[in-house]
Amino acid sequence: MFTLRVATGDQPPGNQENPAELFRAVVAASLVTGLEMFDFTVFGFFAVMIGDHVFPAKDPMTSLLWAVGTFGVGFFMRPVGAMIIGAYADRVGRRAAMTRTSWMMALGTAALAFCPSFASIGVIAPLVVIAGRSLQGFAVGGDFGVAATFVMEAGPASRRGYLVSWQLVSQGAAALLGASLGVLLTSTMSRAALASWGWRIPFLIGLLIAPVVLYVRYRLRDDAIPTNTARHARTPLAELRREHGTTILLAMLMMMGQTIPVYAIVYYMPSYATRVMHLPAVIGYLSSALSALLLVVIPPLSGRLIDRLPRRKPLALIASGCTASLVYPVFLMITRATSALPVLFGVALISTMVALGAGAVALLVLEALPARVRASGMAVSHALHVALFGGTAQFIVTGLIRWTGDPMSAAWYVMPACAVSFCALILFKEQRFET
Template identity: 80%
Template sequence: MRPAIRQSGAVGTFGVGFFMRPVGAMVIGAYADRVGRRAAMARTSWLMALGTAALGLCPSFASIGVIAPLVVIVGRSLQGFAVGGDIGVAAAFVLEAGPVSGRGFLVSWQLASQGAAALLGAILGILITSTLSPAALASWGWRIPFLIGLLIAPVGLYVRLRIRDDSMLANTTRHAGTPLTELWREHRTTILLAMLMMMGQTIPVYAIVYFMPSYAARVMHMPAVTGFQASALPALLLVVIPTLAGPLMDRLRRRKPLALLTSGCSALLVYPVFLTIARATSVLPILCGVAVYSIMVAFGAVAVTLLVLEALPARVRASGMAVSHALNVALFGSTAQFIVTGLIKWTGDHLSAAWYVAPMCGVSFCALILFKERRAEA
């Protein structure tokens, strides 16, 4: 029973970070729209540093008893709260930081930075698990990523405090009420469609890019290095592909056709990719399947992010982007792996996960069709 209890506690601690994201999105996003992007990003840096310190420096259960898991939960909550607001605010900031003609290029780097973080995490995971014994990893090695993140935090805070905040809040006529009130009153359909559009990238990432490689290693009994390789490759592609997609977006007259193309291809490719991974006897088919889907996801993410940011006026752009992204991740990202795992256990069929992923990608495609593209100058 003890391993089961520990596993349930780990899952609960993991989940609380996801479900704090919408709260952080509403609070920090609204703050960014009222006060400014730089001020909001500085605060998310502090919150992330505090959450990371709580995780990396928390005393053991043997030292402080039940307080230890409570500290870990608080740390995860602070991290989720900060990330929930930070992604939307940072996306709004980079969109507004340069000329309208270069928006795709600028936004692509914000998305590439998320891929870079995932790549760094994958590389660090490989190094730690390959150099430390299981006992050392369980005792103190798990703290290393958090301590490294804590050392990097002052650099990020320094950079954010020195950037110029050229957001157009001062030049925008504000409606009565708070940004969240205006979002609900005038833009709730946009937020709902944006959340469903982003779902088309979120569910495949969690259900295929992140889950299936580890499934191949643990359940299909392929070498452990296969899972590591298949985790690092999509992270690398999510760094490189957005920087290629961004300039392409700037050359196109409209963003929506490319978003529809990638979304439609994602829905159609779900079953072939699952089939390729499930029947693979070597690492190459797994890498190819994951790579193809990562490319679709990366192109789609840049197009959808631009569509959402440009559809929202500057006075509610940060909060609108933050809320739609955080709700999407909390509702669909946090549950994708559990649903996929449950379907496979229930049916005994490795391909049954496609029954969930493909229809959800289809819903995302329909949301894109209904979404109105706006190329606002502000």
């Protein structure tokens, strides 16, 4: 057992704890979040199989539409989880909140792993899947903001960019593991076996990881919230609305420019490649795996760069502007692809820009909020923007393609969203609350 002092309220910001202890704290808060996100993201990777199994329909695109719609249900539970769990973390403590989200995530994963097919239990099957996705969404909605706050407050201010970057690495690692499993399963299993039961394997793996998640997080210990901070944090949501409403709104729009490209291009690529472009399934999974690899490798390098720069905003602006400019040519390249190389190159371009700027944007938001409402503020802004823009991205893109019959119609949704995000970043005021 080790002690980790978190900078909240009256405590001095920045921590000079033993490097080994700081490393364990980062692993517990960041990489364990990645283990949770693994279960959350594989649903998107295997949406086609889940749609055929739980939402059978005569039209394959209709089945996929129902599946990605259910994928979005979990995202709409995120704001609820963010408000409840984030406020709890600001009142009681970061670790206490994170251990509770681990339990809820495990239960939601079990529902998905063991749900019978529609042919076996009828309409109860989609209801079970929706319930499992809702519980996962509630848990992850609170966990991301709380864990990011925990990591930022755990170490010295001079290393914040690097420390926060590992929160992004954990998500990339989760996506990499999910995509790698997709490649492995599609390469080694027959199509019939994969559609029948093989898609359950990633959820079962995620369920086996749950005890590790709980063990690591129970070993963390953060200090009690100081009395004056706890008094102010009794109504963190009211303070957020009253004093930081503009910050939360701009934060949502800023992060939208990273979330929509990731969910509409990266996570959606296995379904897009097979159902829309009629390419081999392995191409979609390889592109997602490459994207996830970049999201693992680039953020720590970007984080070190952030720590060396006097301001966070310029790097975020460069990455955001490049993302908005690249969306149309990337989709044009993908829709004309006849092999894997153009798809991989296009997805890699978008992933690189997202990975480069995501840490700077997250740190801008965290530092713009005082410690007494930081966890709830980060959780709410992240969960709301993901619910509104991330959870609906695949559904909207699928609907646009089905309505117009044009695969390029997806770009006309993603590109304006990235432009709006760039404008919000320009308007965002960079400031640093230490307490």
